[in-house]
Amino acid sequence: MLYKIPLLLSPQPEGGFTVTSPLLPELVTEGNTVEEALANVQDALAAVIEAYEDLGRALPVNMRVAGTDRALWLETVVTAP
Known part of the structure; x- marks a missing residue:
């Protein structure tokens, strides 16, 4: 199943990003890079759905x-570089 969700990537002072969603307040994840943070959204969304x-x-x-x-x-x- 495909889902469309708004995401907010917030840079952290110590580095990395926290990802939340105004549509699903229970969805919270993070990553050291934008790519890692977005990749972690799939697992976080699966946990919220469950x-x-x-x-x-x-x-x-x-x-x-x-x-x-x-x-x-x-x-x-x-x-991009």
């Missing part, structure tokens, strides 16, 4: 991306 299922809570409806047979609008952070 917790929601255990609690019988529904995810926000607008998170699910229906079907992948159409083009998807995606905004992401990419680093």
Whole structure:
């Protein structure tokens, strides 16, 4: 399943980034680089989905991306040298 979620990458004074989501306050992860922080989002999201299922809570409806047979609008952070 594909999910569309807003993410906030906050730089930390000691280095690295903390990632949170205003849509899912339970989603919190981090990484030493932007790439690592974004890669960790997948595990954090899986944990949040599992917790929601255990609690019988529904995810926000607008998170699910229906079907992948159409083009998807995606905004992401990419680093380049």
